[in-house]
Amino acid sequence: MTVTLADVAARAQVSPATVSRVLNGNYPVAASTRERVLKAVDELDYVLNGPASALAAATSDLVGILVNDIADPFFGIMASAIQSEIGGPGGRAGGERLAVVCNTGGSPERELTYLTLLQRQRAAAVVLTGGAIEDAQHKAAMDAKLRKLADAGTRVVLCGRPQAPDTGAIALAFDNRGGGQELTEHLIRLGHRRLGYIAGPEERTTTRHRLEGHRAALAAHGIEEDPRWTVHGRYDRRSGHEATLELLRRDPSLTAVVAANDSVALGACAALRESGLRIPDDVSVAGFDDLPFSVDAVPALTTVRLPLAEAGARAGRIAMGREEPPAGGIAAVRGELMVRGSTAGPRG
Amino acid sequence: MTVTLADVAARAQVSPATVSRVLNGNYPVAASTRERVLKAVDELDYVLNGPASALAAATSDLVGILVNDIADPFFGIMASAIQSEIGGPGGRAGGERLAVVCNTGGSPERELTYLTLLQRQRAAAVVLTGGAIEDAQHKAAMDAKLRKLADAGTRVVLCGRPQAPDTGAIALAFDNRGGGQELTEHLIRLGHRRLGYIAGPEERTTTRHRLEGHRAALAAHGIEEDPRWTVHGRYDRRSGHEATLELLRRDPSLTAVVAANDSVALGACAALRESGLRIPDDVSVAGFDDLPFSVDAVPALTTVRLPLAEAGARAGRIAMGREEPPAGGIAAVRGELMVRGSTAGPRG
DNA sequence: GACGTGGCAGCAAGCGCTTTCTATACCGTC
DNA sequence: GACGGTATAGAAAGCGCTTGCTGCCACGTC
Numbered sequence: 207m208t209v210t211l212a213d214v215a216a217r218a219q220v221s222p223a224t225v226s227r228v229l230n231g232n233y234p235v236a237a238s239t240r241e242r243v244l245k246a247v248d249e250l251d252y253v254l255n256g257p258a259s260a261l262a263a264a265t266s267d268l269v270g271i272l273v274n275d276i277a278d279p280f281f282g283i284m285a286s287a288i289q290s291e292i293g294g295p296g297g298r299a300g301g302e303r304l305a306v307v308c309n310t311g312g313s314p315e316r317e318l319t320y321l322t323l324l325q326r327q328r329a330a331a332v333v334l335t336g337g338a339i340e341d342a343q344h345k346a347a348m349d350a351k352l353r354k355l356a357d358a359g360t361r362v363v364l365c366g367r368p369q370a371p372d373t374g375a376i377a378l379a380f381d382n383r384g385g386g387q388e389l390t391e392h393l394i395r396l397g398h399r400r401l402g403y404i405a406g407p408e409e410r411t412t413t414r415h416r417l418e419g420h421r422a423a424l425a426a427h428g429i430e431e432d433p434r435w436t437v438h439g440r441y442d443r444r445s446g447h448e449a450t451l452e453l454l455r456r457d458p459s460l461t462a463v464v465a466a467n468d469s470v471a472l473g474a475c476a477a478l479r480e481s482g483l484r485i486p487d488d489v490s491v492a493g494f495d496d497l498p499f500s501v502d503a504v505p506a507l508t509t510v511r512l513p514l515a516e517a518g519a520r521a522g523r524i525a526m527g528r529e530e531p532p533a534g535g536i537a538a539v540r541g542e543l544m545v546r547g548s549t550a551g552p553r554g
Numbered sequence: 555m556t557v558t559l560a561d562v563a564a565r566a567q568v569s570p571a572t573v574s575r576v577l578n579g580n581y582p583v584a585a586s587t588r589e590r591v592l593k594a595v596d597e598l599d600y601v602l603n604g605p606a607s608a609l610a611a612a613t614s615d616l617v618g619i620l621v622n623d624i625a626d627p628f629f630g631i632m633a634s635a636i637q638s639e640i641g642g643p644g645g646r647a648g649g650e651r652l653a654v655v656c657n658t659g660g661s662p663e664r665e666l667t668y669l670t671l672l673q674r675q676r677a678a679a680v681v682l683t684g685g686a687i688e689d690a691q692h693k694a695a696m697d698a699k700l701r702k703l704a705d706a707g708t709r710v711v712l713c714g715r716p717q718a719p720d721t722g723a724i725a726l727a728f729d730n731r732g733g734g735q736e737l738t739e740h741l742i743r744l745g746h747r748r749l750g751y752i753a754g755p756e757e758r759t760t761t762r763h764r765l766e767g768h769r770a771a772l773a774a775h776g777i778e779e780d781p782r783w784t785v786h787g788r789y790d791r792r793s794g795h796e797a798t799l800e801l802l803r804r805d806p807s808l809t810a811v812v813a814a815n816d817s818v819a820l821g822a823c824a825a826l827r828e829s830g831l832r833i834p835d836d837v838s839v840a841g842f843d844d845l846p847f848s849v850d851a852v853p854a855l856t857t858v859r860l861p862l863a864e865a866g867a868r869a870g871r872i873a874m875g876r877e878e879p880p881a882g883g884i885a886a887v888r889g890e891l892m893v894r895g896s897t898a899g900p901r902g
Numbered sequence: 903g904a905c906g907t908g909g910c911a912g913c914a915a916g917c918g919c920t921t922t923c924t925a926t927a928c929c930g931t932c
Numbered sequence: 933g934a935c936g937g938t939a940t941a942g943a944a945a946g947c948g949c950t951t952g953c954t955g956c957c958a959c960g961t962c
Contacts, residue, residue, distance in 0.1 A: 208706065210948055221912045226950055233951085236910060251702075256674040257614060258948035260605035261917050267671075276655065277634040282625035289624070289657050304671045306654030307624065309637050323615075323652045326604040354599075358556065443846055472850045479852075498791055502820045504827075504852035558918055569942045574920060581921090584940060606918035609947050 209252045218246035229254065260328060265359075267303045269525060270324040270332040272317065276309040278441065279497050280467065284335045284365060284518035291522025292331075303330065303526075312407070314344040321351045324360075331361040331525040334375075335518075337412030338367050349373050365521035366512075368411050369536045376524055376531040378517050378539055382412055382494075385510035385541035386419025387426075389492050390464060392508070392543060394427045397551045398462040398490065401429075402453040403436045404446055404474060406466040413438075413466060416494060420464060432457070441466060446473025454481055461489060461552035468493035468500045471507055475548070486550035496544055505547030512541045557600045566594035577602065608676060613707075615651045617873060618672040618680040620665060624657040626789065627845050628815065632683045632713060632866035639870025640679075651678065651874075660755070662692045669699045672708075679709040679873040682723075683866075685760030686715050697721050713869035714860075716759050717884045724872055724879040726865050726887055730760055730842075733858035733889035734767025735774075737840050738812060740856070740891060742775045745899045746810040746838065749777075750801040751784045752794055752822060754814040761786075761814060764842060768812060780805065789814060794821025802829055809837060809900035816841035816848045819855055823896070834898035844892055853895030860889045 215222040220239060227233040228243040235243075246252075260266035269292050273281035285307045292305040308324070310317040317339070324332055332355060338345070349370050356362050356374030364370065369377035393401060403420055406413035417436070424431050434456040439445030446465055450473065453460060463478070465471035471493030475485055483489050485505055493500060496511035517539050523529035563570040568587060575581040576591040583591075594600075608614035617640050621629035633655045640653040656672070658665040665687070672680055680703060686693070697718050704710050704722030712718065717725035741749060751768055754761035765784070772779050782804040787793030794813055798821065801808060811826070813819035819841030823833055831837050833853055841848055844859035865887050871877035 211950095212948080222949075223913080223951075224911060227911090230950080234910065239910080253670060254674050255609070255676070255948050256671075257605040257608035257676060258917090259950075261603070261609050261919085261947090262949040262951085264917070264950090266605060268675075275634070276624070276637070277627055277630035279625055279627055279630070282627070282630050286623070286625045286657055286659075290659075302667065302671065304654070304656070304668075304675065306652070306656065308652070308654065309634055311634075311638075319650065320652075322601060323604075323650065326602050327616075327652065328603070328605060443850060469847075472847060476850050499817075499820060499847050502791060502824050503850070559920095560918080570919075571921075571943080572941060575941090578920080582940065587941080603918050606947090607920075609949085610918075610920040612920090612947070 209250045210255070211252075214243065214246045214250055214252050217250060218243045264328070266328045266330060268324070268327050268329045269303050269305045270320070270329045271305060271307040272310055272320055272332070272334045273307055274310055274312045274336045275441070276307065278469070279499075280441075280495055280514065281335055283497075283514040284521075287515040287518030288333050288335075288365065288522040288525070291519050291528075292526060312339075314339050314341065318344075318347055318351060321348075321355065325351070325355055325358065328358070329355075329360050331363070333363045333365055333521050333525050334367055335365045335521075336367060337406075337410040338370075340409045340411060340414065361525050361527065363521045363525045365517055366412075366514075366539070375535070377536040378521050378524075378532075379536060380412075380512055380517070381538050381540045382415035383419040383422070385494065385512070385543075386416040387423045388419075388541075388543050389494065389508075389510050390420045390423035391426070392545060393462050393464065393490060393492060393549060394423060394429070396490065396549060399429055399552075400432075400457065400460050400462070401435060402450075402457070402460045402463040404449040404453070404463065404465045404470050405436060405438045406441050406470075408438050416466060435460070439466070439470070441470060443469045443473035443476070446470030447477045448473075450474040450477035451481070454478075462492070462549070463489060464492045465494065467495045468497045468507060468509055471509070471548075472499075472503060475503065486548055488553060490549040490552070492549055494541075501546070503548065508546045508549040509544050510541040511544050513539060557598045558603070559600075562591065562594045562598055562600050565598060566591045612676070614676045614678060616672070616675050616677045617651050617653045618668070618677045619653060619655040620658055620668055620680065620682045621655055622658055622660045622684045623789070624655065626817070627847075628789075628843055628862065629683055631845075631862040632869075635863040635866030636681050636683075636713065636870040636873070639867050639876075640874060660687075662687050662689065666692075666695055666699060669696075669703065673699070673703055673706065676706070677703075677708050679711070681711045681713055681869050681873050682715055683713045683869075684715060685754075685758040686718075688757045688759055688762065709873050709875065711869045711873045713865055714760075714862075714887070723883070725884040726869050726872075726880075727884060728760075728860055728865070729886050729888045730763035731767040731770070733842065733860070733891075734764040735771045736767075736889075736891050737842065737856075737858050738768045738771035739774070740893060741810050741812065741838060741840065741897060742771060742777065744838070744897060747777055747900075748780075748805065748808050748810070749783060750798075750805070750808045750811045752797040752801070752811065752813045752818050753784060753786045754789050754818075756786050764814060783808070787814070787818065789818060791817045791821035791824070794818030795825045796821075798822040798825035799829070802826075810840070810897070811837060812840045813842065815843045816845045816855060816857055819857070819896075820847075820851060823851065834896055836901060838897040838900070840897055842889075849894070851896065856894045856897040857892050858889040859892050861887060
């Protein structure tokens with residue numbers, strides 16, 4: 207039926223051991239023998255049995271990438287960058303690794319289950335992207351799992367997620383707080399005093415940090431925040447649309463809306479426009495992330511650029527052991543304020 | 555070191571066979587025994603060894619999803635839908651499967667290598683998304699590979715990709731030609747006679763089909779096409795931007811620009827605007843796909859909506875054997891023309 | 903010419919699980 | 933009370949590969 211190592215060995219008139227060594231190239235094999243083996247492999251169209259190989263060698267060539275939402279370019283860009291460094295087929299790395307991205311959909315259970323599945327496959331490395339969920343119980347379970355993975359020799363890297371102390375994981379954490387603060391300060395400098403904030407889902411670190419930055423900026427400028435000015439939602443345009451209408455209902459005098467991310471900001475723009483408000487003349491809008499479409503919005507979106515591709519690439523290299531992890535196992539990745547047309551001084 | 559089945563068996567005072575059966579649940583085990591085993595599993599924190607299990611059972615729970623560009627929501631949306639039906643953790647399917655998405659980056663070699671890697675892992679199913687590459691040699695290699703996968707029992711489904719005859723693959727093909735034709739006909743009905751077309755990469759089926767539809771519409775209305783009106787590029791906004799400037803240079807009298815997809819259309823809009831042209835007053839713009847951001851563009855983009863999520867979900871179900879494949883192994887998935895603000899009658 | 907030394911290839915023992923076949927025990931039945 | 937039947941557990945043979953160790957041969961050295 208299916209061709210095995212032994213078949214190849216028979217055809218090449220060598221022992222299975224030799225074939226294995228030719229294929230793995232980590233043991234001296236005479237050139238003539240190697241050629242004979244390769245020829246047999248080719249003729250028989252042999253494909254290594256991954257599970258068998260993983261079992262015998264006690265390692266696999268799988269690398270897992272966990273993302274919260276694969277349909278969101280925020281994660282797509284990171285995943286793409288990570289994967290290009292993992293090597294995968296055609297990548298610059300040597301061994302061929304199967305970089306697999308797993309979509310948790312933001313669900314704690316799926317996150318955990320995927321980790322178990324990866325652990326089960328004896329993954330060589332795992333990269334977790336994006337914000338973490340802040341539930342204490344879930345966090346404990348995650349940390350335990352990460353610890354176990356690390357102990358089993360799987361390299362664990364967090365990309366855009368806060369450090370998980372005592373888990374052996376390397377963290378490349380986005381400075382969401384700093385970025386959020388800078389963004390709101392920009393708005394305040396423009397003269398805004400009544401700012402709506404559309405936050406992401408409550409229990410996400412990303413959400414909390416960006417919001418904390420926003421509030422820090424308000425506090426630093428002595429602006430007292432009205433609880434009506436903050437609305438929570440999901441990280442998508444629809445949510446931004448709904449939340450904006452809600453904000454407008456609560457306080458029509460807002461002169462600026464800060465969104466959890468660019469998609470939300472886009473939805474906010476649509477809602478404002480439908481409400482007959484001009485951007486930025488009547489209301490300024492700001493996003494976060496600087497995804498590719500943000501510059502094409504009309505007006506172009508003021509936002510905080512996160513170096514997603516760079517961070518992903520670095521995470522990938524660290525996961526492959528091709529770059530030294532940062533000192534202390536954690537590095538902060540800063541964002542950059544991009545001032546564009548969607549923000550201006552308030553009317554009047 | 556690591557906990558094995560045997561350890562669990564010892565602890566539960568049963569044989570390894572029994573533990574295996576409890577875990578797989580496909581053989582009668584007395585309730586009391588099962589409980590004892592489960593308790594031991596829990597206490598020892600046992601995690602099944604995937605490779606060993608796959609080796610012994612000669613099947614794995616891996617399902618591969620190949621995408622051309624994971625950073626593009628077009629693929630992200632499909633991947634997300636496919637994966638939700640695959641079951642993955644928390645999905646509605648029974649067994650826990652590891653749905654993995656592999657990013658080929660549009661490279662033929664990587665596509666092939668990923669398929670080999672998946673074959674190596676003895677994947678349970680493989681879903682290929684998006685357009686295929688039209689190189690004859692590559693196509694032959696792909697078909698051979700798909701055939702081999704199918705023969706080995708891997709279910710192969712093509713989602714948004716033309717049928718690959720004699721490979722045993724099921725195809726859900728997007729009607730790119732029909733959509734393209736409808737879109738251009740809409741423009742012609744509005745009165746446009748000089749239409750620029752920004753096509754995708756030359757060697758892609760998607761590119762060719764959409765372009766053919768466009769040309770069919772022109773021909774049907776007796777409009778002779780000027781070769782200067784077509785420019786090829788990539789499927790991203792940058793490309794749309796550049797191509798539009800090029801089109802304008804070649805023929806400033808164009809009254810409409812049809813783009814290969816929505817991202818390209820967005821880039822086109824930006825370029826037109828920078829050139830001092832208004833949309834749709836001076837030039838109409840149309841996209842393809844109807845990605846989430848397209849409705850938020852200003853003006854909102856006229857485009858052809860492709861039911862990405864629906865098609866992906868169906869592909870996923872077929873891959874899991876939970877839905878009958880279409881008769882003949884192929885089904886056409888139609889797009890729907892979405893007329894919005896970016897198209898209008900030509901000036902004057 | 904005997905011996906030491908590399909360079910290569912083969913043997914064989916697993917890796918941790920699944921599954922067929924067999925064994926046991928207990929039940930009801932005539 | 934012997935027998936067939938049913939329900940459940942165990943023994944053991946792999947699944948296809950890797951790798952430590954051994955063995956052989958050819959060469960160079962004194």
